[in-house]
Amino acid sequence: MALQMKSKRRQLHSIILVAACLFAASFIATAFVAPQGVAPRSPAVGMLAGGEYTGFVPDMQRRQLMNFVVVASAAVPVSVLLGGYLYYFYPVVDGGSGGATPCGDVNGNPVLLDDWVKAHKDNDRELVQGLKGD
Numbered sequence: 425m426a427l428q429m430k431s432k433r434r435q436l437h438s439i440i441l442v443a444a445c446l447f448a449a450s451f452i453a454t455a456f457v458a459p460q461g462v463a464p465r466s467p468a469v470g471m472l473a474g475g476e477y478t479g480f481v482p483d484m485q486r487r488q489l490m491n492f493v494v495v496a497s498a499a500v501p502v503s504v505l506l507g508g509y510l511y512y513f514y515p516v517v518d519g520g521s522g523g524a525t526p527c528g529d530v531n532g533n534p535v536l537l538d539d540w541v542k543a544h545k546d547n548d549r550e551l552v553q554g555l556k557g558d
Contacts, residue, residue, distance in 0.1 A: 526534045
């Protein structure tokens with residue numbers, strides 16, 4: 425008896441679920457359909473939308489305030505874009521460990537260009553100590 429009640433409940437739940445899905449699908453199916461009737465157009469709305477000249481001209485203080493608001497609101501994105509553009513071409517250069525590595529002799533002493541030229545012939549291929557001491 426209990427098993428029969430469970431199967432009837434499952435059937436009832438399934439029927440309710442199918443009905444809810446069909447109800448939701450009916451709204452989805454009509455959501456993207458154009459309306460059937462044509463909306464009436466009134467010429468009065470078009471005439472009121474254009475407005476007419478009332479003779480109002482803002483005073484100089486209000487005009488300066490509006491100009492300041494426009495320039496200030498446009499300055500923020502322009503400065504960000506200009507700053508990024510300039511940062512690309514002129515990056516921040518920190519001093520320190522980014523420089524060249526001096527060449528050294530067997531003992532690790534730095535090799536000076538003037539001494540090297542005096543001690544060797546032109547196009548001499550003798551090497552000095554490398555980066556890893558080899």
